Amino acid sequence: MKNKKAEQMISVYWFVILILVAVGIYAMIAAYFNYPTDVRQWEAEVLGNRVADCISENGKIVQELNEEFKSNFLIICGLNLEAQKLEQPQFYIEVNFFNVENLEESIFNFSKGNYAWKEQYFLQEEGKFQRVVKGSEKRFYSVDNQGKQILVEVLTVVRKTEKNVKI
Amino acid sequence: MLKFKRAQISETMTWIVATIIIIVSLTFFVFLADVLAQEGAIKNFADKTTSGVSFELDKEVKAKTNMAFELNSLNKEKINNWISKNEK
Numbered sequence: 001m002k003n004k005k006a007e008q009m010i011s012v013y014w015f016v017i018l019i020l021v022a023v024g025i026y027a028m029i030a031a032y033f034n035y036p037t038d039v040r041q042w043e044a045e046v047l048g049n050r051v052a053d054c055i056s057e058n059g060k061i062v063q064e065l066n067e068e069f070k071s072n073f074l075i076i077c078g079l080n081l082e083a084q085k086l087e088q089p090q091f092y093i094e095v096n097f098f099n100v101e102n103l104e105e106s107i108f109n110f111s112k113g114n115y116a117w118k119e120q121y122f123l124q125e126e127g128k129f130q131r132v133v134k135g136s137e138k139r140f141y142s143v144d145n146q147g148k149q150i151l152v153e154v155l156t157v158v159r160k161t162e163k164n165v166k167i
Numbered sequence: 168m169l170k171f172k173r174a175q176i177s178e179t180m181t182w183i184v185a186t187i188i189i190i191v192s193l194t195f196f197v198f199l200a201d202v203l204a205q206e207g208a209i210k211n212f213a214d215k216t217t218s219g220v221s222f223e224l225d226k227e228v229k230a231k232t233n234m235a236f237e238l239n240s241l242n243k244e245k246i247n248n249w250i251s252k253n254e255k
Binding site for chain 2: 013017020021024027028029031032033034035048049052053056058059060098100103137138139140141142143147149151153166
């Protein structure tokens with residue numbers, strides 16, 4: 001009779017241990033996968049490439065660098081910065097065109113998105129706010145339709161902190 | 168009777184110690200998983216993959232420059248210097 005009681009106690013104990021181990025494993029997996037993978041760097045790189053592709057093809061500038069392109073850049077390039085319908089634009093795009101003779105002053109430039117992300121991006125170079133935004137800077141060379149040498153600088157910054165970083 | 172009681176106490180102690188060991192090791196591994204997720208494994212993985220992807224994506228932009236040089240290769244050194252200033 002006593003043996004039976006002891007056996008019952010042991011099986012309850014095993015049951016408790018089993019639950020404990022299961023909860024432990026669940027907690028380990030939950031802790032590991034609770035941190036989202038930050039893909040913003042890739043987003044910024046891909047966005048930068050899309051912008052570069054829109055501006056230059058086969059080494060030639062394919063867009064007319066005028067006010068119309070400046071104001072309709074997103075439509076012409078088929079970009080939608082508000083696709084996810086978040087409170088504020090989560091991207092910033094800036095494109096500068098330079099003449100090869102003067103690399104200090106851009107001959108044409110435009111930007112779209114939230115300017116604050118650019119400021120945040122450059123603050124990161126000073127070691128501040130490392131996780132707020134991610135960005136990409138690209139430079140390439142192209143020739144315009146008159147054969148002029150044009151240098152293009154594309155800056156893309158992505159915020160989307162809430163989706164990519166555990167705060 | 169006394170011998171039986173001593174055996175019982177010893178067995179109970181074994182189970183208590185075993186339970187404590189299980190709880191301590193589980194807590195340790197939960198903590199380790201958290202630390203790895205936060206700092207180590209995922210971050211390093213992401214950094215490695217990011218540099219790999221960046222390299223691949225940079226090739227597309229470099230191809231544009233190379234094609235432009237085939238059209239007009241004047242000031243090649245100056246242009247290459249300007250582009251390389253951007254590469255970290």
